[in-house]
Amino acid sequence: MAAAAGGASRPEGPEAEPLQYSAVLQYLVGERRAPRALPAAPPADSRLAERLAESCGFKGALACVGGLVLGGAFGVFTAGIDTNVGFDPKDPLRTPTAREVLRDMGQRGVSYAKNFAIVGAVFSCTECLVESYRGKSDWKNSVASGCITGGAIGFRAGLKAGALGCGGFAAFSAVIDYYLR
Numbered sequence: 001m002a003a004a005a006g007g008a009s010r011p012e013g014p015e016a017e018p019l020q021y022s023a024v025l026q027y028l029v030g031e032r033r034a035p036r037a038l039p040a041a042p043p044a045d046s047r048l049a050e051r052l053a054e055s056c057g058f059k060g061a062l063a064c065v066g067g068l069v070l071g072g073a074f075g076v077f078t079a080g081i082d083t084n085v086g087f088d089p090k091d092p093l094r095t096p097t098a099r100e101v102l103r104d105m106g107q108r109g110v111s112y113a114k115n116f117a118i119v120g121a122v123f124s125c126t127e128c129l130v131e132s133y134r135g136k137s138d139w140k141n142s143v144a145s146g147c148i149t150g151g152a153i154g155f156r157a158g159l160k161a162g163a164l165g166c167g168g169f170a171a172f173s174a175v176i177d178y179y180l181r
Helices: 020-028 044-053 056-081 098-134 139-157 159-180
Strands: none
């Protein structure tokens, strides 16, 4: 028998009583551990919600709403720091009224919101459709959908602008995808 640090003696050897944490470990990972029951299958309504959230329409609508909010905020911000907001070219020395400045901020916010919403919805839907077609989720999906989206936006100004839009938006999508993955 050896004396412990606290002054009490404790038997050593095979008949020694296990330490407190060893007894707890027997219940956690040892022989006294109880078997765990497998979780039940998720209910049908959660599978329906998952399918809805993974649908291309939902992703497009979500990107559209996000684009509206982000574009509106960006438009109001840029109009707020623009020195030409409310500027009248006929009378350049006149100071614009608060109403004129707020009206211009609102108009720019609405314009940016529409543009961001359209670009977000087109890109999101295109990426989802490309991913569904390919059956893979990788960087190639965002590059292809970026090219399609940029080309569609630029094509309104001509073939050359469409090709530049395709290349530029695809490169931007590749860079963003590289940093987000």
